[in-house]
Amino acid sequence: LRRLKDYGNDKMLLTVRWENGTLILIDQTKLPTRLVYVKYNKYQDVANAIKSLIVRGAPAIGVAAAFGLCLAAFQSKAKSTSGLISDLKVAYARLKSTRPTAVNLAWALDIIMKKATEGTSVDQIRNEILDRSLRMANDDIAINKRIGQNGAQLISKNEVILTHCNAGSLATVGYGTALGVIRAAKDDGKRIQVIATETRPVMQGSRLTAFELTHDGIDVRLIPDTAVGHIMYQDTISRVIVGADRVLKTGHVFNKIGTYQIAALARRHSIPFYVAAPISTFDSKSKLDDIVIEQRDRNEVIKIGNKIIAPQDVKVLNPAFDITPPELITGIITEKCVLKAPYKTNIHKLLNSNR
């Protein structure tokens, strides 16, 4: 029996799990109405699961793909290391093609392939890459727990925390980043109420965050994205915590569309605005202008399910993410420390100490 370490909370949602030679994923397309775990024994099915958003969230996808390569190693009938590597390369290409823009996916697959090429026998390769994948999964949770602890120290006894999108268990292997901070604060005995924005157009707030927090017995209220300003105006919110897709060395944060306007509104109302992100999210190379903001499918805006909610020929702007400038960010919570301004200097120090 090979399984993830138990992190002391049996009820914690584990989005990606390895058990008895099988990969188990939560089928996120069934949420919030049903919590369904699906077993995978073939890497091809894992590739389909990533492509069809059964599993989503950068860290979760990376680890799922790593386990996908493990399944490919066990599926392979190769008798030689070169035969096995050859089979793994086919699986690698297939898995990598599922979400071409996901940085974590390539990162995770490259680590596993590198490990595989170092092996000296078929069995050793199988064992080594499975161990490395299990470590990757455990590391993800461990990092999130440290982010949680670092963030929880900032939080007072009674707080109402607003979060956007889903930076929770369901975006990671488990525990989450922004929601990890909330879990850790609650575990410290603090009374936390969460306000979750529904996060149009893909509704990760309604479908995932509201589900995940309800599941864990954390007090959550769902609001339309249009109500953020009003609820801040009513003096309801004590803090904002969100995740990040990418943090530049200048401290500019790329995250789900809607993050920037929440940060701007928080500033207007003097509400602390925090980003929770592992160091793996920091991009020390790209400049602000290097990043192209992807336009997503117009159908996300004009349809919900099969229901058409706008004229089918109307023009749509559907940017996937936005940029929150460092001057709006009170702090960035990482597994090492809570970064504060001046971000350029402090991010530089953190990334260098981390090498």
Next chain:
Amino acid sequence: LRRLKDYGNDKMLLTVRWENGTLILIDQTKLPTRLVYVKYNKYQDVANAIKSLIVRGAPAIGVAAAFGLCLAAFQSKAKSTSGLISDLKVAYARLKSTRPTAVNLAWALDIIMKKATEGTSVDQIRNEILDRSLRMANDDIAINKRIGQNGAQLISKNEVILTHCNAGSLATVGYGTALGVIRAAKDDGKRIQVIATETRPVMQGSRLTAFELTHDGIDVRLIPDTAVGHIMYQDTISRVIVGADRVLKTGHVFNKIGTYQIAALARRHSIPFYVAAPISTFDSKSKLDDIVIEQRDRNEVIKIGNKIIAPQDVKVLNPAFDITPPELITGIITEKCVLKAPYKTNIHKLLNSNR
């Protein structure tokens, strides 16, 4: 043949129309997929239409209800004025009960009932209240046209104007308030592009504004409510124009949820923020604390059509409207003038000159 005056544009959507003794409404529940006109010959059916949101928008509801009373007068078999008034009182109560919080509904019905009680014969009452209702409908469009002209003077040759919710033809008898300004600017030969927010939770932006502007050949792009800040950050928007549910004598504007945060973001980006509202929207009596912000049905947030998009037992905050303080408002466009700060003084002057 009794019909509304033609305002020079045959293609203009007329939300409420009287033709050949019949009330004709656009069935807004069928939008944006189908443009369906429904004929009404009985006041009871008009009451049902108001209740079921076939017609919505305060000015549109008021005028529809007035015509409902006209239908009741023609339906009545009474031979005496007292018999007719008695029948009209039944219809009045039925029509008024459909949307108890709509101020315009009671206002319009009271005007028609007062007119009815002044009549001296059954036929005279019928004619008088129909004339008064037709005048009310014409006045609504005429006021909107004047708002449009006053607003259009503010607008430059090329502008990208963001609007929220639907303050258009479909909320009024025709032409609209905020969208009336855009129509008037376009008729002046200016090149106007509109950005329409989808306006969760009820999606008046997607369903109505996007439809109405597409129908009229006005350039419109639809965005999720989460994209407002990002699109302002990209320096795309030259002006914001919204409608109003109620304007207090202090200049505080009550309008659809999401208006306040757009105003706050506009201020951050130095974008002029205008409200377009007829003088009938001004409330000279209420104080800020008098107004209770209604919480609407949670199902608006957790369901779209029959599709469940959030855990069914999750707590929801669904405020119907919000408050934009006068310091965020560049101007309020009325049929008489464009009000500027200091609002308290200038609103006082306007309302007194209007008596």
